[in-house]
Amino acid sequence: MEPLNELSPSGVTVPVAVENSLIMKRNVIVCCDDPSRREETDALAHILGVAVITTTETRRSPMDDSAPFYLLVTRDGFALSDPLASREIPFRIDFSSHSANRQRGTGPERILLRKALAIPGTLGKVEQQTSYSVIDATAGLGGDAFQCASLGAEVRMVERSPILQALLVDALKRGERDPSLAATLKRMTLVKSDAISYLERLESASVDAILLDPMYPDAQSRKAQVKKEMRWLRALVGHDGDAGSLLKPAMRVARKRVVVKRPPKAPLLDPDMQPTGTISGRRIRYDIYPPSS
Ligand SMILES: C[S@@+](CC[C@H](N)C(=O)[O-])C[C@H]1O[C@@H](n2cnc3c(N)ncnc32)[C@H](O)[C@@H]1O
Secondary structure, three states: OOOOOEEOHHHOOOOOOOOOHHHOOOOEEEEEOOHHHHHHHHHHHHHHOOOEEEHHHHHHOOOOOOOOEEEEEEOOEEEEEOHHHOOOOOEOOOHHHHHHHHHOOOOHHHHHHHHHHOOOOOOOOHHHOOOOEEEEOOOOOOHHHHHHHHOOOEEEEEEOOHHHHHHHHHHHHHHOOOOOOHHHHHOEEEEEOOHHHHHHHOOOOOEEEEEEOOOOOOHHHHOOOOOHHHHHHHHHHOOOOOHHHHHHHHHHHEEEEEEEEEOOOOOOOOOOOOOOEEEEOOOOEEEEEOOOO
């Protein structure tokens, strides 16, 4: 059995386990942008099994369609840069902006998510809530996990992409420096693993709710206005072809419900499994499944 790497903001280290490197669509090169972090850069590249270059070398590199992304190690943490879109600001996960955009409001998407996962309590009164545990089995950029944590849930994020793991660890670490995020980030931990094998190792009915939001090959991906975040996600992880296999293990581990997030018109995650409820918004549909044990 492989070791699990559960990380909290207070115990952040560089990722150790590399699983499913093949799910990366475009290759990544680690690029040291801060000489004082060279050792950390080398360790990260070693873990990811990719090359290291310096920023100076980057500028000299020839560019073509197969050019890899650069995972920049900078003074301020990690950021992804696309050499083919050099005018774009490097991308990083920033929980402060999640906070600014989502935490304050009672936006319809946030209300839907709370309702779908049945997170108890009143929005805005986090401190009054009792502990409610959620596994976000497809953490991605951590946006949904952050929302759940800001609603008072204790959230375990499971992510299998080593690059996303590194970006999440970095975001948690940076977020620690923002006092307004401390309480929320304390409720978030990262599990670096494939979620199917992780769930298989957990006891039945051991977490309140599980969220599944695998990549969906959406027709919208061809539209220019697809959110920048989603474009990064697609380029890094592509399509989660094995997503249907998440449902049964999740239903065994969830005590209250499993929630599958889908585009409104997408087919069911598993055509043989009917949800017992559906909550629909303008851009999102949540299919709700009961626990199986
Ligand atoms: C659409 S994104 C999730 C976005 C996320 N809800 C957010 O708010 O940022 C799907 C993510 O799930 C991850 N994923 C898919 N299947 C997985 C599995 N079996 N185990 C762990 N991670 C998985 C992918 O690597 C990808 O990062």
